[in-house]
Amino acid sequence: MKILLTGGTGYIGSHCALALLQAGHSVTLLDNLSNSDAAVVSRIRQLYQPQSAEAAELSFIQGDIRDEVLLERLLSTQRYDAVMHFAGLKAVGESWLQPADYYQHNFNGTLLLASLMQKHQLPCLLFSSSATVYAASATALDEQSPCAPASPYGRSKYFVEAMLKDLQQANPAFSVILLRYFNPAGAHHSALLGEAPCGTPNNLLPFVAEVASGQRDEIQVFGDDYPTADGTGVRDYIHVEDVAQGHVLALQQHQAEPGVHLYNLGRGQGYSVLQVIQAFEQSCGRVLPYRITTRRPGDLPSTVACADKAQQLLGFTARRDLQQMTDDAWRWQQQLQQRPVVQPQLSPITDKATTGQDGVKHEPC
Ligand code: NAD
Ligand code: UD1
Numbered sequence: 001m002k003i004l005l006t007g008g009t010g011y012i013g014s015h016c017a018l019a020l021l022q023a024g025h026s027v028t029l030l031d032n033l034s035n036s037d038a039a040v041v042s043r044i045r046q047l048y049q050p051q052s053a054e055a056a057e058l059s060f061i062q063g064d065i066r067d068e069v070l071l072e073r074l075l076s077t078q079r080y081d082a083v084m085h086f087a088g089l090k091a092v093g094e095s096w097l098q099p100a101d102y103y104q105h106n107f108n109g110t111l112l113l114a115s116l117m118q119k120h121q122l123p124c125l126l127f128s129s130s131a132t133v134y135a136a137s138a139t140a141l142d143e144q145s146p147c148a149p150a151s152p153y154g155r156s157k158y159f160v161e162a163m164l165k166d167l168q169q170a171n172p173a174f175s176v177i178l179l180r181y182f183n184p185a186g187a188h189h190s191a192l193l194g195e196a197p198c199g200t201p202n203n204l205l206p207f208v209a210e211v212a213s214g215q216r217d218e219i220q221v222f223g224d225d226y227p228t229a230d231g232t233g234v235r236d237y238i239h240v241e242d243v244a245q246g247h248v249l250a251l252q253q254h255q256a257e258p259g260v261h262l263y264n265l266g267r268g269q270g271y272s273v274l275q276v277i278q279a280f281e282q283s284c285g286r287v288l289p290y291r292i293t294t295r296r297p298g299d300l301p302s303t304v305a306c307a308d309k310a311q312q313l314l315g316f317t318a319r320r321d322l323q324q325m326t327d328d329a330w331r332w333q334q335q336l337q338q339r340p341v342v343q344p345q346l347s348p349i350t351d352k353a354t355t356g357q358d359g360v361k362h363e364p365c
Contacts, residue, residue: 001025001255002079006065006113007086009036011195012128012184012243014044016084017058018193019244021048023252026057028078031087032064035198043192065109068116075120082124082175082255083117084247085110088156091202092132092298095153106156107163114167117174124175124255125164126247131182131236131266131303133158142306143180143262150298165260173258177250182236182266182305184243186325187332194332195240204276205237205325209333212284219288221273223295226302232273234302236266239320239328249314266305267318279322283330 003020007013008029014036017027021044029041041060048058063070065087088106089095095102114125134141135148149158161178168176185205187194201207210216224231246265254261271279281288310316 001081001251002028003251004028004030004074004078004080004083005086006030006083007036007088007128008060009033009038009040010086011036012181012240013084013086014040014193015188015240015244016086016247018044018047018188019241019248020084020251021050021056021058023248024056025248027059028080029058029060030063030065030074031060033062037196038062040193047188047190047192065113066104068112071113071116075116075122080122082126082251083113083122084126084251085113086128088128090153092151092153093202095151095156099152102152102156103159106153107159110160111163114164118167118171121173123173124177124251126177126179126251127160127164129161129178129180130154130157131180131264131305133161133180134303136300138302140268140304140306141264143264143309161262168258168260175254175256175258176260177254178260178262179246179250180262180264181243182238182264182303184240185237186239186241186320186328188241189324189328189331191328191331191335194329194336196336204235204273205280205329208277208280208288208326209329211288211290212280212286212330213333213337215337217289219277219290220293221277221290222293222299224292225295228272228302230272230274233299234270234272234304236268236270236304237276237322237325238265238267238318239325242267242318242320246310246314246316246318249316250310253314263310263314263316264305264307265310265316265318266307268305268307270302270304271322276322276326279326280330282323283326 003025005017005027008017009031020027089102132154133147133149135146149155164176168174197206211219228234243265
């Protein structure tokens with residue numbers, strides 16, 4: 001297949017791009033680089049070592065999903081079999097401060113993309129949704145669990161899901177795949193791809209990694225009075241390479257199957273904040289200082305997936321455990337600090353900014 005992958009130089013998108021290439025699918029990355037680096041393209045290329053001349057191809061376009069002229073030109077001149085849509089904003093706290101930006105990028109951007117896809121009769125859109133759409137629950141969350149997103153970010157995801165369902169109903173030939181990720185974590189085992197948050201990390205794993213590397217003094221544990229085994233928050237962490245594998249399986253299964261296909265991507269196993277810290281201590285070989293602080297507003301005690309549907313219908317199992325997530329996160333963190341400012345390698349298709357047959361500018365990568 002030939003896949004357009006928005007947000008393709010980001011954390012999850014880059015891992016999915018590599019997994020798609022390795023599964024034999026050609027990939028065009030579209031990203032405005034607002035939260036990623038074009039050097040990621042070279043690293044995906046470095047990891048993807050094609051075995052034959054008919055190998056899958058990788059290309060990159062720097063652009064914004066809200067740019068209607070760009071999207072129109074791209075979708076009218078290229079025949080994609082599917083779009084995997086990762087581009088968007090994802091910080092819960094920021095979404096309270098700048099809700100309009102979240103609805104602009106996440107909702108309006110997706111509406112434009114999906115509308116143009118339908119106009120040009122592209123058959124399949126896979127959307128990055130989130131466990132954040134669910135209401136609090138003391139038990140594992142399955143795809144039928146009630147939804148009650150508690151932030152502008154969460155609502156932008158929930159509204160996009162509803163909008164895509166409506167578009168699909170009006171265009172029954174369309175295939176919509178909605179994947180609700182729980183807590184993606186870790187990095188590629190090569191340590192060439194991973195998450196590089198700007199400023200103070202919002203999420204636990206990147207924060208712990210920065211304490212382990214000495215960039216920060218101590219971890220703040222947000223509350224130890226939750227009704228969980230050790231009192232700290234419990235989450236369903238899933239290795240980002242498993243997340244990527246889930247995308248390939250979902251796409252291969254449903255690309256040509258009209259309808260709405262909704263899956264959780266999780267492991268079905270919860271770990272507390274203290275368990276994550278312990279696993280990271282094993283990975284980095286030292287004791288990590290932490291301090292118990294007050295609860296973070298909006299946090300739930302425990303969020304764990306029921307992962308049965310993806311296993312039964314897609315044959316998906318998240319194989320990598322918490323220790324592998326923290327091992328890979330630590331390797332990535334170490335090389336992040338050692339890496340000089342990278343001048344990305346130039347490749348034949350992107351040596352210089354060119355305008356391809358599609359009339360679209362291919363920026364240097
Ligand atoms: P990320 O920020 O690393 O990747 C998103 C990419 O989209 C970035 O490279 C950014 O430059 C790009 N982008 C942002 N707005 C854009 C726009 N308007 N046009 C073009 N490119 C744009 O984030 P990620 O962790 O890889 O998340 C990918 C998707 O998965 C997001 O939609 C996010 O909401 C969703 N998600 C992530 C998590 C998580 O824990 N990382 C959990 C659930 C859902
Ligand atoms: C957060 C978002 C969620 C989003 C997900 C993406 C909130 C409220 N939720 O989920 O919408 O989909 O990221 O990855 O922001 N913790 C600490 N100290 C820290 C950081 C976190 O103790 O410095 C705790 C939290 O209280 C929580 C657990 O670690 O119990 C995981 O937190 P985090 O990584 O931020 O993920 P979520 O809150 O699950």
